[in-house]
Amino acid sequence: MTVPDDLTNGVEEYLAGLKNAIDSLNVQEIIVVMDQLLAVYERQGFVYIFGNGGSGATAAHFVNDFNKGIGQNLPKRFRFCCLNDNVPTVLATANDTDYSQVFVGQLRNYLNPGDVVMAISASGNSRNVLEAVEYANDLGAETVALVGFDGGKLKELAGRTIHVPVHDMQKVEDVHLALNHVMMSVLKKRLEGCTP
Template sequence: MFKNFISLYEKEYISALENLEKHPLEELLKIIEEAISQEKNIFVLGNGGSSASASHWVCDFNKGVSFNKRELKTRFFSLTDNIPIITAYGNDVSYDEIFVEQLKNLINKGDVLISLSVSGNSKNLVRAQDYVQSQGLKTVCITNNKPNLLKRNANLTISIPSENYGIVEDCHMYICHVLSQYISQR
């Protein structure tokens, strides 16, 4: 029974990777490399497991890329890494505003926002994306293959060809590793 589940999961994951459009990954690479070369901030956001993935992106780009290429300094930030600020805004303002309120203090012209989401409908991510776009910043969403709120106006959308939350989150990390290792090895 479990072996069958493993086989089915593997097949779905492999299918998602094989059917993942490569052109948007190339576009994201360009966005990230441009931001790095101009010393701009890249904010990576998510909720739940996607929040953990956002922190992992920060580690892989800030340590993995910068350590291997010491002259290349990356400026990745996850806005879920500071629990006190999240709970303060969540309690005193609204959970839907936890990212917007932080971004108001942090963003600069030319910065980039990357939203990792399974559903693409989390209000706090949608509001953050709308806010930074109103400030002229680029936005990227990496989410499932269904229509959703993040996709409606992101500058770049990467659609994971799956609705399985595990597969979508696995692909979040696949994209992180492909991009960070590519940049590191160039």
């Protein structure tokens, strides 16, 4: 079977761009966020994580990997909660109030100053994400953002940021998911007392 040149070229071009996106990461930003997650783990605070669309899917994946993937063999576990997973609450809030309130409305029920709010937004400009981070900052909770493109308003608003500085939605989302796996893998080894 002969593979058309346009398919081969398209795949190679995409993968080359993805490699460049990974190479553009600031490792120190990742380490600072991992240290923050270790601290909230030690004090048994909650991590409230959320995003829209593909970022929402990544947020749900974080919950799986941190709560189950890391914690399965540990006496103490991470406490991640994905705010976009409660579909009835998201829909009721969007319908009865405004879509900008779907995350902050839930934080008003749950968030304490010792918790961490982790927002994922490729553009960094999603209004519902910004509203939630502003509320968390005002309450005194710690805030973390995973962003792409130029970082948007969220890059300046969050206390800590991991920035994927590329202007391609798919590659930003790819790297955000990879960051979940990087942090999960390294922290799992750390907490299980293994040498990375």
